[in-house]
Amino acid sequence: MPALLSEIINYRFEIFAFLLFGIGFMNLLLQKNLIKKIIAFNVMDSSVFLFLASQGFIDGRAAPIVVDGVTDVHRYINPIPSGLVLTGIVVSVSVSAFFLALVQRLYKRYKTVEFDEIMVLAKKEAEK
Amino acid sequence: MKREWLSRFVSWVETGSAAQPSANARPEKRSGAPAGGGAVKDARKKDRYRLFFNTYYTVAVIVCLTLVSVLIYTVFHLPFFGAENSPAANEVVKRYVEKGLDETGAVNIVAGMILDYRAFDTFGESSVLFLAVTSVMILLLRDENNIDPQEDLASAHEMVIEMDNQDLILQKVIKLVVPCILLFGIYVVLNGHLSPGGGFSGGAIMGAGLIVYSASYGSVSINRFFNMKTFRALTTSALLCYALSKAYSFFTGANGLPTGIPLGTPGAILSSGLILVLDICVGLVVACTMYGFYALFARGEL
Structure with missing residues (x-):
C-alpha cells in the first residue's frame, strides 16, 4: 500500500491533469448551457497544458534560460514542452473566441444559450 | 415562453404510446419506412428521442469514467516524474540546449x-x-x-x-x-x-x-x-x-x-x-x- 501511495504522490501532476481532463470532458458532454460547455473545453485545454509541462520537468534543473554562458544539457529542463504549451495556449484562446462569437450569434437569433432549447426552436423553425 | 416550447416538446415525446412496433430502434432505419404511415413515423421519432434522452447521460458518464480510468492507469507506466532519462529528453533537447546559444544567439x-x-x-x-x-x-x-x-x-x-x-x-x-x-x-x-x-x-x-x-x-x-x-x-x-x-x-x-x-x-x-x-x-x-x-x-x- 505505501508503494502505491508513493507512486500516486510521485505522479500527482499527471493524475491531477487527467482528473481535470475528465471533469472538463464530462461537463462538455452533460452541460446544456453553451457558455459552460466552452468553459469545460477550456478546463480540458488547461489539463493538457499541465500534463505537457509536467512531462518537461526534470528534478533539480533550472528553467531553460542560459546563465553565465553555460550550455550544458544537464543543467536545464526540457524546453520543447514549454514551446508546445505556448502554441497550445494561443490556439485555445483563438478557438474559445470563435466559439463565443458563434454563441453570441445563436443568442441573438434564439434569445437563449441553452443547447436543448436552441435545438427545439431550430426544429420548430425548420418545420415552418 | 422559452420554457413553454421545451415542456411542450417533452410532453410530446412523453405522450406517445410506448407499445409501438419499435422493432429496430436504430436511428438510420429511415430508408425502408413506408411513406403512408405518418403516425408510425411519428411514433418512431418519439421512440428515438426517448431512447436518446434515457441513454445519453448514462453513456456519457460511462465513457468519461472509462476514459479517465484508462488515462490514470497509463500514468503509472510513464517515466518517473522529474526523471533525468525520460524518453522526452532526447537528442533534440541536447541539440537545442547545447547549440541553441551559438546558432540562434538567444539566451x-x-x-x-x-x-x-x-x-x-x-x-x-x-x-x-x-x-x-x-x-x-x-x-x-x-x-x-x-x-x-x-x-x-x-x-x-x-x-x-x-x-x-x-x-x-x-x-x-x-x-x-x-x-x-x-x-x-x-x-x-x-x-x-x-x-x-x-x-x-x-x-x-x-x-x-x-x-x-x-x-x-x-x-x-x-x-x-x-x-x-x-x-x-x-x-x-x-x-x-x-x-x-x-x-x-x-x-x-x-x-x-x-x-x-x-x-x-x-x-x-x-x-x-x-x-x-x-x-x-x-x-x-x-x-x-x-x-x-x-x-x-x-x-x-x-
Missing part, C-alpha cells in the same frame, strides 16, 4: 526554439490568431450586412449612459496605470530573447492595457488613436513582415547561403538576429487581436 532557449528552429510553427500560430479575429469579425462586426435597428438603438443608449456617467476616480487611476502596463508589455516583448516572456505574453499584456483603457474611457476616446484602420494596418503589416523575414531566412538557409544578419553578443538587447524582429511582430499581432476580441464582443465594432 532564452525557448524563444530561440520557437522563433528560430520552429519559426514556421509560430507563424502558423500567429496566423491562427489572425484567422480567429477575422472570423469573430465576420460573425460580430456591425456593418451594412449585419444591422439590427434594435441593437443600434441599445448601443446608442449605452453610449449616452457612458457619456453621462464618467467615473472620475477610475479614469484618473487608469491614466496612471495604463502607461505602466503598456511599458511593461513593451519591455516583455523586447526582452523576449533574454528573459521569460516574448511576443505572446508581452502582446497579451499590451492588449490588456488597451482593454482597460477602452473600458474606462469608452470607445470614442480610444478610437482617436486605435481604430479599424490602425488595426488592419498593424496586423497585416506585422504578419507580412514576419512572413518576409522568415522567407528570407528559409531561402538562405535551404541554399546554404550566409544570411548576413549578425547574431550579436548573447545577452545584449540587440542580439540574436531575427528573433527580436519576429518577437515585435508577434507582439503587435497579439495585442491587436486581444483588444479586437474585446471590442468586437463588447460593442460589435473596433
Whole structure:
C-alpha cells in the first residue's frame, strides 16, 4: 500500500491533469448551457497544458534560460514542452473566441444559450 | 415562453404510446419506412428521442469514467516524474540546449526554439490568431450586412449612459496605470530573447492595457488613436513582415547561403538576429487581436 501511495504522490501532476481532463470532458458532454460547455473545453485545454509541462520537468534543473554562458544539457529542463504549451495556449484562446462569437450569434437569433432549447426552436423553425 | 416550447416538446415525446412496433430502434432505419404511415413515423421519432434522452447521460458518464480510468492507469507506466532519462529528453533537447546559444544567439532557449528552429510553427500560430479575429469579425462586426435597428438603438443608449456617467476616480487611476502596463508589455516583448516572456505574453499584456483603457474611457476616446484602420494596418503589416523575414531566412538557409544578419553578443538587447524582429511582430499581432476580441464582443465594432 505505501508503494502505491508513493507512486500516486510521485505522479500527482499527471493524475491531477487527467482528473481535470475528465471533469472538463464530462461537463462538455452533460452541460446544456453553451457558455459552460466552452468553459469545460477550456478546463480540458488547461489539463493538457499541465500534463505537457509536467512531462518537461526534470528534478533539480533550472528553467531553460542560459546563465553565465553555460550550455550544458544537464543543467536545464526540457524546453520543447514549454514551446508546445505556448502554441497550445494561443490556439485555445483563438478557438474559445470563435466559439463565443458563434454563441453570441445563436443568442441573438434564439434569445437563449441553452443547447436543448436552441435545438427545439431550430426544429420548430425548420418545420415552418 | 422559452420554457413553454421545451415542456411542450417533452410532453410530446412523453405522450406517445410506448407499445409501438419499435422493432429496430436504430436511428438510420429511415430508408425502408413506408411513406403512408405518418403516425408510425411519428411514433418512431418519439421512440428515438426517448431512447436518446434515457441513454445519453448514462453513456456519457460511462465513457468519461472509462476514459479517465484508462488515462490514470497509463500514468503509472510513464517515466518517473522529474526523471533525468525520460524518453522526452532526447537528442533534440541536447541539440537545442547545447547549440541553441551559438546558432540562434538567444539566451532564452525557448524563444530561440520557437522563433528560430520552429519559426514556421509560430507563424502558423500567429496566423491562427489572425484567422480567429477575422472570423469573430465576420460573425460580430456591425456593418451594412449585419444591422439590427434594435441593437443600434441599445448601443446608442449605452453610449449616452457612458457619456453621462464618467467615473472620475477610475479614469484618473487608469491614466496612471495604463502607461505602466503598456511599458511593461513593451519591455516583455523586447526582452523576449533574454528573459521569460516574448511576443505572446508581452502582446497579451499590451492588449490588456488597451482593454482597460477602452473600458474606462469608452470607445470614442480610444478610437482617436486605435481604430479599424490602425488595426488592419498593424496586423497585416506585422504578419507580412514576419512572413518576409522568415522567407528570407528559409531561402538562405535551404541554399546554404550566409544570411548576413549578425547574431550579436548573447545577452545584449540587440542580439540574436531575427528573433527580436519576429518577437515585435508577434507582439503587435497579439495585442491587436486581444483588444479586437474585446471590442468586437463588447460593442460589435473596433
